[in-house]
Amino acid sequence: MLLKNCRFIVTQNEKREILENKDVLIENGRISEIGNNLSSKEEIIDCSNKIIIPGLINCHTHAAMNLLRGVSDDKNLQEWLNEDIWPREAKLNGELCYQGTLLATAEMLLTGTTCFNDMYFYTGDVARAAEKSRMRCFLGQVMFDFFDKDKTRKIIEDSEMEIKKILELKNERIKPTITPHSVETCSDDLLTQSRDLANKYNLPIHMHLSETEKEINDCLDNRGKRPLILLNELGFLKNKFVGAHGIHFNEEEINILNQNNSFIIYNPCSNAKLASGICPARELNNLCIGTDSVASNNNLNLFEEMKFGVLLQRVNYNEVNAMSTQRIFDSATIDGARALGIENEVGSIEINKKADLVLIDKDNIFMNPNYNIISNLVYSFNGTVSDVMIDGSFVVRNKEIVNFDLRELIGKLNSLNF
Amino acid sequence: MLLKNCRFIVTQNEKREILENKDVLIENGRISEIGNNLSSKEEIIDCSNKIIIPGLINCHTHAAMNLLRGVSDDKNLQEWLNEDIWPREAKLNGELCYQGTLLATAEMLLTGTTCFNDMYFYTGDVARAAEKSRMRCFLGQVMFDFFDKDKTRKIIEDSEMEIKKILELKNERIKPTITPHSVETCSDDLLTQSRDLANKYNLPIHMHLSETEKEINDCLDNRGKRPLILLNELGFLKNKFVGAHGIHFNEEEINILNQNNSFIIYNPCSNAKLASGICPARELNNLCIGTDSVASNNNLNLFEEMKFGVLLQRVNYNEVNAMSTQRIFDSATIDGARALGIENEVGSIEINKKADLVLIDKDNIFMNPNYNIISNLVYSFNGTVSDVMIDGSFVVRNKEIVNFDLRELIGKLNSLNF
Numbered sequence: 001m002l003l004k005n006c007r008f009i010v011t012q013n014e015k016r017e018i019l020e021n022k023d024v025l026i027e028n029g030r031i032s033e034i035g036n037n038l039s040s041k042e043e044i045i046d047c048s049n050k051i052i053i054p055g056l057i058n059c060h061t062h063a064a065m066n067l068l069r070g071v072s073d074d075k076n077l078q079e080w081l082n083e084d085i086w087p088r089e090a091k092l093n094g095e096l097c098y099q100g101t102l103l104a105t106a107e108m109l110l111t112g113t114t115c116f117n118d119m120y121f122y123t124g125d126v127a128r129a130a131e132k133s134r135m136r137c138f139l140g141q142v143m144f145d146f147f148d149k150d151k152t153r154k155i156i157e158d159s160e161m162e163i164k165k166i167l168e169l170k171n172e173r174i175k176p177t178i179t180p181h182s183v184e185t186c187s188d189d190l191l192t193q194s195r196d197l198a199n200k201y202n203l204p205i206h207m208h209l210s211e212t213e214k215e216i217n218d219c220l221d222n223r224g225k226r227p228l229i230l231l232n233e234l235g236f237l238k239n240k241f242v243g244a245h246g247i248h249f250n251e252e253e254i255n256i257l258n259q260n261n262s263f264i265i266y267n268p269c270s271n272a273k274l275a276s277g278i279c280p281a282r283e284l285n286n287l288c289i290g291t292d293s294v295a296s297n298n299n300l301n302l303f304e305e306m307k308f309g310v311l312l313q314r315v316n317y318n319e320v321n322a323m324s325t326q327r328i329f330d331s332a333t334i335d336g337a338r339a340l341g342i343e344n345e346v347g348s349i350e351i352n353k354k355a356d357l358v359l360i361d362k363d364n365i366f367m368n369p370n371y372n373i374i375s376n377l378v379y380s381f382n383g384t385v386s387d388v389m390i391d392g393s394f395v396v397r398n399k400e401i402v403n404f405d406l407r408e409l410i411g412k413l414n415s416l417n418f
Numbered sequence: 419m420l421l422k423n424c425r426f427i428v429t430q431n432e433k434r435e436i437l438e439n440k441d442v443l444i445e446n447g448r449i450s451e452i453g454n455n456l457s458s459k460e461e462i463i464d465c466s467n468k469i470i471i472p473g474l475i476n477c478h479t480h481a482a483m484n485l486l487r488g489v490s491d492d493k494n495l496q497e498w499l500n501e502d503i504w505p506r507e508a509k510l511n512g513e514l515c516y517q518g519t520l521l522a523t524a525e526m527l528l529t530g531t532t533c534f535n536d537m538y539f540y541t542g543d544v545a546r547a548a549e550k551s552r553m554r555c556f557l558g559q560v561m562f563d564f565f566d567k568d569k570t571r572k573i574i575e576d577s578e579m580e581i582k583k584i585l586e587l588k589n590e591r592i593k594p595t596i597t598p599h600s601v602e603t604c605s606d607d608l609l610t611q612s613r614d615l616a617n618k619y620n621l622p623i624h625m626h627l628s629e630t631e632k633e634i635n636d637c638l639d640n641r642g643k644r645p646l647i648l649l650n651e652l653g654f655l656k657n658k659f660v661g662a663h664g665i666h667f668n669e670e671e672i673n674i675l676n677q678n679n680s681f682i683i684y685n686p687c688s689n690a691k692l693a694s695g696i697c698p699a700r701e702l703n704n705l706c707i708g709t710d711s712v713a714s715n716n717n718l719n720l721f722e723e724m725k726f727g728v729l730l731q732r733v734n735y736n737e738v739n740a741m742s743t744q745r746i747f748d749s750a751t752i753d754g755a756r757a758l759g760i761e762n763e764v765g766s767i768e769i770n771k772k773a774d775l776v777l778i779d780k781d782n783i784f785m786n787p788n789y790n791i792i793s794n795l796v797y798s799f800n801g802t803v804s805d806v807m808i809d810g811s812f813v814v815r816n817k818e819i820v821n822f823d824l825r826e827l828i829g830k831l832n833s834l835n836f
Binding site for chain 2: 066067068069070071073074075076080103106107110111269272273274275277278294297298299301304307308310311312314315317318319320321322324325363365366368369370371372375376379380381382383384406407410413414416418
């Protein structure tokens with residue numbers, strides 16, 4: 001396929017080049033050439049009226065929770081989980097998780113996200129939805145034992161079974177991760193065995209970290225140390241590690257993070273909505289971004305997340321230079337790819353990378369006038385992209401989902417009642 | 419015109435009713451009946467797949483500044499004005515203000531805003547753009563003398579001339595206001611004469627108020643009192659008064675505001691972007707909402723503004739109940755109308771009110787599942803409405819501007835260079 005005369009290409013390459021009026025040739029799902037006057041015997045798409053950006057990467061989701069949009073809005077994390085979310089999640093089953101995740105993939109694709117890093121139950125069914133929509137993803141079966149020693153072994157065995165199932169799919173876009181829920185819900189034993197499982201399969205660990213003051217205080221009270229120190233002592237930071245939220249860090253912890261390759265996933269909307277605090281994002285060398293679930297956001301629109309992400313840093317530090325639009329755009333593209341260890345495959349528009357690309361109408365009302373394209377993408381654009389491709393195949397075309405009937409799915413979900 | 423079988427009608431009436439499967443009859447630009455099985459000999463629109471909400475009201479804009487989107491993003495208010503905005507504004511003329519405002523009206527209409535409260539230069543040209551797009555608006559010729567006594571009289575005379583011009587338009591949708599810029603830029607004499615002008619024509623006063631700490635400190639240093647106290651002593655709060663930003667108030671000032679009918683306009687995105695602080699919105703009885711200009715936001719999307727408005731209150735007070743979604747939705751509808759004194763005409767969907775209505779696709783990805791429609795509108799929806807009518811006439815139809823060629827305008831504006 002040839003994307004002809006792309007008006008702007010926001011490459012996110014090392015020089016952060018923005019190319020104008022170039023062609024992008026795509027062969028076998030990868031970008032094979034970028035230049036002028038390229039030709040192809042395959043499909044040619046006129047992009048003279050399009051801005052092309054790399055597909056965005058949402059590093060923290062619970063996709064199936066799209067089922068629960070708007071069910072509970074005004075509680076803090078603990079009450080929200082205990083009173084409203086966990087009782088509803090107890091009613092879920094695999095088919096519902098499939099449908100909820102499918103809805104989430106539609107929302108992500110329609111707002112330019114091509115890859116997500118998920119933590120939930122029924123991982124096999126979540127994978128089934130990702131296969132249907134053709135999204136790239138990392139899936140973890142969430143683990144917690146609530147310090148009940150009789151449960152730990154079984155939880156690890158179940159998780160290993162889910163890993164094997166995902167590996168057996170042999171779908172290059174769908175990869176397993178290890179996802180202990182948090183230090184609030186996992187015993188040291190479960191954490192240790194999680195780490196060993198991650199080592200055994202060479203997989204990244206993805207967990208919630210330092211989200212609330214309560215989590216810090218409980219960990220100090222019960223374990224005599226702060227959550228990040230505990231995880232560091234257990235060797236978590238030697239692995240590929242991505243920690244979601246990362247709000248309550250002291251200086252020592254920020255130094256530890258910055259001396260490792262671990263990434264913190266900034267979730268500005270969810271953190272504000274649950275009144276958990278503000279991530280010290282500007283202090284962190286390795287930053288990616290996520291939406292969390294729609295139950296605490298309440299959408300999966302990374303464009304909105306980027307804007308609030310920058311604004312909240314300015315509020316937090318009371319400084320107009322607290323975070324640049326380029327840095328937050330990096331966190332949703334190339335730095336998201338680095339966080340997940342796929343920076344050689346996606347996250348930028350460069351030769352040999354996979355063609356995970358998003359097309360935006362150049363004449364979109366939010367993108368004009370066009371003095372600063374990164375500023376417009378972060379501060380102004382509302383996420384209504386025109387087309388999306390993954391591995392060189394269109395998954396959104398003219399603002400419609402290609403691979404399934406979204407309207408039918410919505411009708412089905414509104415007949416449920418959680 | 420008859421809107422038939424509206425799936426949901428978010429009335430914003432006193433009971434905040436959400437009606438289901440009702441018809442809305444529109445005659446002579448007003449809502450004449452809401453009920454079942456209504457009939458009409460005029461056009462009938464099937465709304466069985468639509469959510470109908472009142473047109474939103476943006477209470478603080480500088481619409482023509484849509485010309486300047488993205489020209490300067492990382493400076494505080496004073497530097498931003500002095501170094502980047504005012505030098506560019508010096509290059510403006512009436513025709514450019516017309517074009518910039520026309521672009522702004524397109525952005526507002528396409529995101530469901532039907533009325534705006536503007537403060538800028540070349541008010542006659544701003545009015546011309548509003549006439550073209552058929553938007554409802556309040557327009558003020560901005561006044562500042564920078565404490566130069568020789569200028570004051572001329573500024574007031576010019577403002578009065580602009581008021582007369584707007585009154586002569588005899589366009590019921592376009593009304594004048596009195597807009598002294600702020601206590602930072604206006605002498606006591608200019609403020610006093612502004613007040614007298616407002617009294618003479620019985621017009622609202624719209625000005626910037628208590629936006630930065632510098633403004634408070636300068637006012638204390640130079641006038642021995644805080645800005646709101648100064649305005650109160652000058653009799654401003656006896657008039658219809660709307661103050662934009664309203665960030666730095668002490669308890670005494672909040673009490674004064676709450677004992678008057680004056681409204682504060684909450685501008686969460688602009689205040690965060692310029693690192694000015696957070697408006698104590700939850701303490702204020704009379705609250706409306708605005709975007710400020712795209713130069714400090716960088717869009718005019720009130721749906722995004724409402725979301726960030728609630729989130730920032732939660733951050734400010736570290737409480738999940740700091741502000742409800744219903745209250746922020748009120749601020750953009752019926753309370754916006756109250757702020758501008760037009761609550762008997764617009765701001766809710768009720769019999770005899772003007773038909774300023776916004777249609778949203780029921781199957782929009784952000785509106786499903788639909789457990790809580792106000793929550794979905796505030797927290798999830800990205801503003802992509804399907805249709806908009808003002809005074810009972812469509813101004814947006816199937817996501818396209820009806821009354822002018824938006825693409826042509828965008829082409830023209832991108833050939834400029836500020």
